[in-house]
Amino acid sequence: MGGLLSLDDDHADPDQSLVRTEPSMITSSFTAFALEPFPTIKPGDDLVEAITTVMQAQDVALHDGDVIVVASKAVSISENRRVDLATVTPSAEALDLSARTGKPAEVIQLVLNESVTHFVAGDRGPIIARHRLGFELTSAGVDRDGPDGAWLLPSDPDASARGLRDALTKATGAPVAVVIADSDGRADRRGATVISIGAAGIAPLRTSEHAEPDGRVKRQEETLTDLVAAAAGLILGQRGRGAPVAVLRGVAYESSDAGVSAMLHHRP
Template sequence: MITIEALHNFPKIERKCNLGAEIIRTIKNEEFNIRDNDILCIASKLISKSEGLFVDLNSINPSQVALRLHQQIPRKDPRLIQIIIDQTGDKSGKELQISNNFVGGWLSNGLFLTSAGVDKIDADTAIILPKNCDEIAKKISDDIFDHLKVRVAIIITDSDGRIDKKGATQVAIGLYGISGLRKSQYQDKTNVETICDMLAASAGLLMGQTGKMLPIVKIHGIDYVFDKSATIRDAVN
């Protein structure tokens, strides 16, 4: 049986901290049962806050490219647009895709995310994604093993929208311990599923969006082989 369960009463993270230690402390305090080969899905905003990846919008001077794009998407603060451009690594804005009120960006690791993974958390502050979520996922998994002697896979998830659909879902942007792809054979055909996104979306059923305060979700009962070499790049074109 596959079960999905949120870790409750996790402390609100507002500054850089040792996230692995906070997770372990909460698991102990809540007597949260985790076992080998469980999968912990962790919201990217929690990761970013624990890494201290805050950006003061008042320090941002929008370029002419950002100001021009602001004319297309006036709901977006031009300073925020500049940060989105910066996250793609292309100052020309060519790594962005804009359609009506949607803006998405290609990151250097090959992922395409709404607003290039940039979130505005208050009037003067934005938050960006870490450069390597796989490394962070590995560190958290190793910390849990060192302190609790349980080997779990980690999937870092991000809220993401699509041009063709309303609302948002959850996708994987970093992982450790579980392959991003699941392959199966039927007759002479090989089927490939993006299992990391399927699991991220499943966790999203409990995580919800901003304000629900359930940033860590455990998935139990998935049959997989623990893979220390797995990275999100395996699932990216």
């Protein structure tokens, strides 16, 4: 889908394979829809089989270039990333953070186990942590599962995305891209947004550009897979909706398996 466009020296990226831009990569409009009703995913379930079953029930076919956005929790469940909280022994630090934030000490211990650095935003949280995979996430991506369990992020979200992309393309015959999305809080504001933690078939970065008065072209990197995840978040993953998969159609992107990890400051 086009070639590599070099950056000027002032804005050069150390890994230019992440930054590709051409006029054909401009998105003027797109459509998005959820695959629903979606079955409840259980540990070990085949996500691609679930996706194709829902598509058949909806009489929906994937098109070449569609971007399939999958909620990370669905991937975690299918990969059986659940931890029984009864097996977790809180440290003194976890107990202290529990008293400060009101969160269960066992869950906080999992946050500490999964992260390399953390800080508490506000008086009682949230806990913002840099995951050992390089993501900065609320609670290191640890998600409660009732009173006695918690879900961890997929162990390698980019690899999970590649596996889903390959299986979906094989099952449907349509070359598609996959983005794995995770809800995330911000340290500076209330509420949650949606970001990408894994991707396959879509370059994680794109550039916007404009001409400076001196004639130089200034290029600004954009995290394209985050934009895709946020767009899908408008219809995906609201509590109780039960729609962990969305399809975006008409998004322009460069094909790449660099993955989300390739654009992180702290790579795993």
